[in-house]
Amino acid sequence: MKKNLSPRDEEILLLLKKFDFLTRDQLNKRFNLGKVRNTNRVLFNLSDYLMTVKEGHQTVYYLSKIGREYVGCDKIRKKGNHVQHTIMRNQLWLYYGYPRDWQNEMKVILENKYIIVDAMFTRNNFHHFLEVDNLQTMKENREKIKRYIQMIHKFRLQFGYFPTIVWLTTSEVRRKQLLEACKDLPSVKVYTLNEIK
Secondary structure: OOOOOOHHHHHHHHHHHHHOOEEHHHHHHHHOOOOHHHHHHHHHHOOOOEEEEEEOOEEEEEEOHHHHHHHOOOOOOOOOOHHHHHHHHHHHHHHOOOOOOOEEEEEEEEOOEEEEEEEEEEEOOEEEEEEEOOOOOHHHHHHHHHHHHHOHHHHHHHHOOOOEEEEEEOOHHHHHHHHHHOOOOOOEEEEEHHHHO
């Protein structure tokens, strides 16, 4: 038998529908749940609707079959290497103050070329494209950066400016490598996960 869910409970489920995987700390921050004990209580009350997986020292939540049915979600989430990538992407969404127009995994098409970005959003009326550097090699990152460089002119024709490319990476060493690789791009920001938590 389904419980009567509060509006906040429903919002938590809808957020997981949109963002796939969120940690306890991320849910706490987004919904101002207070102390860990209260957060655990809120999430425990939703246990029929949620599944969990451990990622390092974090508990990560995603929708169960009942949760998916409740919010009309067809996408089945599974544990795997992509969980940390998703958690990192969602951390940047929190860091930027929950942009309303945030879109995950977007294919940006300009004339006959395209690029798939981990997320796209606007800030101060300017487009931002997020790239998460988690498990891929620097060679893969450089290839993607090369595609951005090849598309600079097309972006300027389409938007009137080049969007800000925001990288989120795991270490200071990787940040320096990404900044060096992006030196020919007009607008780039590189954050480490630790600095935006």
